[in-house]
Amino acid sequence: MSNQVRDDEGLCCSPMTGEPLSAEQAAELSSVFKALGDPVRLRLLSLIAAHADGEACVCDLSGAFELSGPTISHHLKVLREAGAITGERRGTWVYYRVLPETLRRLAAVLGPAPSASTSA
């Protein structure tokens, strides 16, 4: 029941209130934060996460934006390269899913969960 999360790259994610991140951990994690540091990408990620069955294709997503298909595809590619989502082609469409391990890793490093308040 600890907040510690390990991913398959061996990067640990204790809350950074416990111990500071190494330069290597910071480089890895900051690249994912950077991918989320764009309003369109963050909305895309949340639309995928909230979609039925946890997966969505561009056809499900593009209606939420006044952006071209290629622009949306570019943002999806950035999220994918950052390890925030995966994509699987089935027939005409690529179906995207959030990678929950990545999000948990980010959440864990940001600190203890709200329910684990350490306020005195």
Place this chain on the structure above:
Amino acid sequence: MSNQVRDDEGLCCSPMTGEPLSAEQAAELSSVFKALGDPVRLRLLSLIAAHADGEACVCDLSGAFELSGPTISHHLKVLREAGAITGERRGTWVYYRVLPETLRRLAAVLGPAPSASTSA
């Protein structure tokens, strides 16, 4: 004991696996993610969070980097403007603290805490 976090700007942060972020929420949150999307800033944040008493001045931080004082101060300013840290001048130094509400808000939106599974 819900994962929902409200901040004083009224932006809620339910896990985005529950419902997608609005454009306004995404704009607000992505600006903080963007501030964390740099390895130096993420390390600075973690050094402050992990420092004794939860606060640190530039004098405590600069030794961890091969960067000039002004460069570190610039990164601290970005973190401050994003609402990730606060700074308070006392005598010669500005002392920085993490704003835990901001980090909790980000963690909450990234999904349920590992220990608070909502699986049906």
